[in-house]
Amino acid sequence: MTSDVRYEWRAIHSKRPLASIETSPMPEPSCRSVAIIGLGLLGGSVALSIRRRWPSVRLTACARSPETRALALDRSIVDEVFESPDGAANGCDLAVIATPVNRIASLAQTLAGQFPELTLTDVGSTKGGLVRELADSSAAKQFVPAHPIAGSEKSGAEHASAELFDDKPIVLTPSGEELPHHVNRATEFWRATGGRIVTMPAEEHDATLALTSHLPHLLSSLAARQITPSMLSLVGTGWLDTTRVAAGDADLWTAIVSENREAILGAIQQSQTDLSTLHSIVTQGDDEALRTWLETAKQIRLDAPT
Incomplete structure (x- = not known):
């Protein structure tokens, strides 16, 4: 168990397709608990979209500011919120890293080292450098790079929306090093946000x-x-x-x-x-x-x- 301060829940334009797009009925969730590492607009919207589609899934989050932690609980964005990533991810099946892109690789490596069974994914809008940085590491087996192409000029969890990803492309750029069950779980998860799964190489x-x-x-x-x-x-x-x-x-x-x-x-x-x-x-x-x-x-x- 990790020690942490814990807060309980109080109440493309082209004639040819650039990538393959998957559509199929959403299955029952294989993950029962999900951590959101970073509660900005995207992280908060991921949590709300999953709460809408999978209400039985336990949601935890990591947020640095006390104001964001209070907002996350007041709006029931998550069930529990922590000050550190390992506190949020402890006991979870999947974690979404929703931080600025220059922090994703180090967080993925840290979480993979602490939780070797945890499926990891992210919301970063750049993928090539991330895939290269994690190449041949233990984290590469667990980490499924993702980019939901949705957002706003507004920032912060106060602007989060459960509908943000509806019918939006969710691009997955697997490196090929991931274990199949992590790819399957991440694909299932992102489909549950309401988005359309698109697969393409990171550099493309x-x-x-x-x-x-x-x-x-x-x-x-x-x-x-x-x-x-x-x-x-x-x-x-x-x-x-x-x-x-x-x-x-x-x-x-x-x-x-x-x-x-x-x-x-x-x-x-x-x-x-x-x-x-x-x-x-x-x-x-x-x-x-x-x-x-x-x-x-x-x-x-x-x-x-x-």
């Missing part, structure tokens, strides 16, 4: 997310940075829509860019090439080329799922 995931998520966030921030405070009274819905994700947590996004640097640099280069094309079109006054450029972008946006 990172290259794709650099274009579909990471670069858009940086471009949103770039657009926000062009505005001076004196201009804010004149912004409209177009600027607000374009810059929405720029309101995201800066520390979280610094870690994401650091972990997926090479793929993001490639995406920036691709964007610079397209921006150069746009610059030439506007400079030359080629309205027909501009119309074609805009129509292409419009059609891609219209084809996207909503």
Whole structure:
């Protein structure tokens, strides 16, 4: 048993598919207890979605701040909350690491060393570096990398939602080192959140997310940075829509860019090439080329799922 302070419960755009998508009826849970390591927006939403689908499953969590621990209990997000990861994971069948991406590997290694039967998974939006860091370790046998493609510019458990993952892709990027029963348990678990299971290699995931998520966030921030405070009274819905994700947590996004640097640099280069094309079109006054450029972008946006 681990010693801990314990708090009791008080009341993609492509013509070809990038990966295989699995859909099947949700089975009865094989895990009876789940730990959430990190109670932010995603961690809290994972807990609420599982409580909705699997109400009999015992939920524990680790949260560093007393305010978050109190909120988690007041909202019945979890049944028990602890100050340390090992306190939350002790006695559990599965643990979800919902911390910033630069902390996931070390936590996975620590928890795997303490609980060799525990299935481990995560919510990180970068996967290649994580898979490489855990390669050939004992943790690699237990850890099933995952990325639920859902979220918000808001952060914190107070914004958690049981519906956040409904019909959203949950990308699994297994390394091949995982024991089969851990893959099966993690797949079953993520399906229970309401999401759609997608499987792809870690490097393909990172290259794709650099274009579909990471670069858009940086471009949103770039657009926000062009505005001076004196201009804010004149912004409209177009600027607000374009810059929405720029309101995201800066520390979280610094870690994401650091972990997926090479793929993001490639995406920036691709964007610079397209921006150069746009610059030439506007400079030359080629309205027909501009119309074609805009129509292409419009059609891609219209084809996207909503």
